Amino acid sequence: MDIKGVITGDVVNSSTIKVDWRKLLIDSIQQVANELSALSTLKIEFFRGDSFQLIVDKPEETLKIAVLLRAGLKSKTPLESKSIWDARMAIGIGEISYTSDKIVVSDGEAFHLSGWGLDEIGKRRLTIKTKWDDVNEELKVSTAFADDIITGWTGSQAQSIYPALLYQTSQKEIAAKYDKSAQNISKLLGAAKESLIRIYLERYSTLIAKKLM
Template sequence: MIAVITGDIINSRDVEVENWLNSLKKILNYYGKEPKDWEIFRGDSFQLSLAPEKALLAAIHIKATIKQLKSQDVRMAIGIGEEKYTSPKITESNGSAYIMSGDCFESLKKQTLAIKTTDNDLNESINIMLSLSLLTANNWSSTVANVIKTAIENSEKKQQTIAKLLHKSQSSISEALKRGGFEEIMTMNNFYKAKITKL
């Protein structure tokens, strides 16, 4: 079982490519190696494969990275299934995880993040949670997005440490995490991880 995230950058043509490309490459490198684990294609689209239990938080992490840039956002679909054929390039690999990720991506309308697995009940419950969490996440300011990105990358560390890393007060870190719904997102991620391991 693997997870495949298919995504693209919203409003990519409204700004200079350098504005988002380096940030996107850096965050994809965080999860694997190019081109086996991730690739950017068609200019502003990307694919990333990783362990299923890491996929949801990785998608939130990518969103927080891109939302740091004003007027930018990202659309993503997570497909969870098998990898039947492994190529040195992810865009040439194949299996149900890739098909579900692609199908899910094609069916994204207004929602900017969704998931598709072989379990329809699980899809429904997680996608409802995602649509609720996106009410907050789609409106993250660049400051809140930066704090959430840093908190995900330093999950073992206390708020004081994150405050030092970002040269901010602990109270402003706490406020940004609250505004960004970070605790609720982590609760959703724990629920997701518990369910995904039973697939």
């Protein structure tokens, strides 16, 4: 049984992003995806300009990859931009029956779950649909809370939480990298509810890992 994660996403309010920044936007998503391959082998493909799809080999890492993709995108927003870059993402966890060199023509349960999730996402920016009803039931409420927190992240908060979650970088190291005080980084991570996001990610990972045993 080949269970993988699929993330289908699109950039929020992409029509308002300056034409000059379009290449930077796509390059930023690609760069973050390349960095996130430290968590799992993954493949990303863009379609319709501002939409993208990822296949993630490790389903238990798929949520962290989606959250960090949003954090990475927010942190790369140009300073002159009136709004922070973000993306809506629907995660599907299930079997993949057919894979092609082109992700968009691949097929299987995970693709269907992810596609349905994005169709039904509404005003939310993160949804998860897995092949297991009990997992979906548990994650429904926590995902709504986590999504609300992530949507509210500022560029500075996202910039701080990204290395903290991806590389377990210490507050002192993050402070040195961005030429800020450790106290300032601590405040940013506190405001971003880093500890709650960690609990959420760990619970998701545990639930999926148990199902894969």
